[in-house]
Amino acid sequence: MAPLKQKKVLWILMLFVFILTGSNVYGKIDLTPILEKNLDVLPLDVVSSETGSMIFILSKGELVLYSSEKNEIIHRSAIDNQYDKMTYSGKTNTLILTSSSSGALKIIQVEQIYDILLSGLPFKGPFDAPVTIAVFDDYQ
Numbered sequence: 001m002a003p004l005k006q007k008k009v010l011w012i013l014m015l016f017v018f019i020l021t022g023s024n025v026y027g028k029i030d031l032t033p034i035l036e037k038n039l040d041v042l043p044l045d046v047v048s049s050e051t052g053s054m055i056f057i058l059s060k061g062e063l064v065l066y067s068s069e070k071n072e073i074i075h076r077s078a079i080d081n082q083y084d085k086m087t088y089s090g091k092t093n094t095l096i097l098t099s100s101s102s103g104a105l106k107i108i109q110v111e112q113i114y115d116i117l118l119s120g121l122p123f124k125g126p127f128d129a130p131v132t133i134a135v136f137d138d139y140q
Helices: 003-022
Strands: 043-048 054-059 062-067 072-078 085-089 094-098 105-109
Touching: 043 085, 054 085
Parallel strands: none
Antiparallel strands: 043 054, 054 062, 062 072, 085 094, 094 105
């Protein structure tokens, strides 16, 4: 085979290899809407807890906590207008707010509070005293 013909065959072979390996093949996905809701705030940023039960919504001057389990806003906190981005760390249960205009950083500890009904149960001390329940789940 002539050297020119060999080069031409080689280029055609390389073209086919490039076409076959250069194209990405993706599987199908199904996008099923779970919830659509109009909020009374204009979100700047949104993050979710690891389980998806809490959704934090950052708006201008306000931090809103939405419960996906209750399908409602369960808490609102006023914050400085400068914050425009946030992220959530499930490992440390912290919400991290940042400002792209001023370079400010704010870290907020997130602790969920549960209401425990005590009506009809015996108790000692003031009825409205705060209680901390510690769970030791690493005992063997």
